[in-house]
Amino acid sequence: MATDPLSAERLLGSNAERAVRLARLTRIFSKSNSILAGRPVRVTVAGDNYFAPAPAWSDGVDVWFNGADIEDTDFDSITNLYGLNYHELAHILWTPRRTHPVSRWAMANGHWSVMNMLEDQRIETSMTRRWPSTAPWLSACVLRWVVSNTDALSTSYLLLRGRRFLPTEVRSLSRQAFHRPDQLP
Numbered sequence: 001m002a003t004d005p006l007s008a009e010r011l012l013g014s015n016a017e018r019a020v021r022l023a024r025l026t027r028i029f030s031k032s033n034s035i036l037a038g039r040p041v042r043v044t045v046a047g048d049n050y051f052a053p054a055p056a057w058s059d060g061v062d063v064w065f066n067g068a069d070i071e072d073t074d075f076d077s078i079t080n081l082y083g084l085n086y087h088e089l090a091h092i093l094w095t096p097r098r099t100h101p102v103s104r105w106a107m108a109n110g111h112w113s114v115m116n117m118l119e120d121q122r123i124e125t126s127m128t129r130r131w132p133s134t135a136p137w138l139s140a141c142v143l144r145w146v147v148s149n150t151d152a153l154s155t156s157y158l159l160l161r162g163r164r165f166l167p168t169e170v171r172s173l174s175r176q177a178f179h180r181p182d183q184l185p
Contacts, residue, residue: 021073056084083141090123121162
């Protein structure tokens with residue numbers, strides 16, 4: 001898979017401390033993901049949105065973080081990276097790849113985004129059931145990317161409803177803010 005992994009120095013410029021922190025984090029994620037998956041899983045910071053305009057993605061083998069979305073290496077950013085990492089690891093462990101008949105059917109019939117929304121909920125539920133300690137990381141990630149963004153919150157109900165590990169208040173807030181209340185039933 002072609003990607004443009006950037007060296008920490010190239011990605012972060014002269015901020016050496018930040019570069020070292022990110023390099024350490026990707027090594028930690030690679031090691032822990034490999035242990036949980038029972039096979040090698042490499043974690044890399046990529047320099048652009050080559051695969052998707054997303055903060056992170058996976059190909060069924062490895063995980064990439066979008067370097068443009070890593071704002072800092074403070075507590076909130078690192079917490080978010082943990083959530084993204086566990087989400088992508090869950091895809092690696094349990095998502096049918098594009099060659100799977102279900103995935104091919106979803107793509108052929110224009111249902112790929114719906115399948116991905118449902119799949120995100122399913123894999124995160126599986127992750128939190130198997131490893132309950134991942135729930136706070138995944139919750140923090142949802143809070144960062146969805147709940148804290150007013151525009152995203154109004155359309156997030158379909159994304160959050162099945163994430164039973166989220167606090168009830170978060171799912172209720174999403175339901176109340178949903179932009180199409182007539183379609184809730």
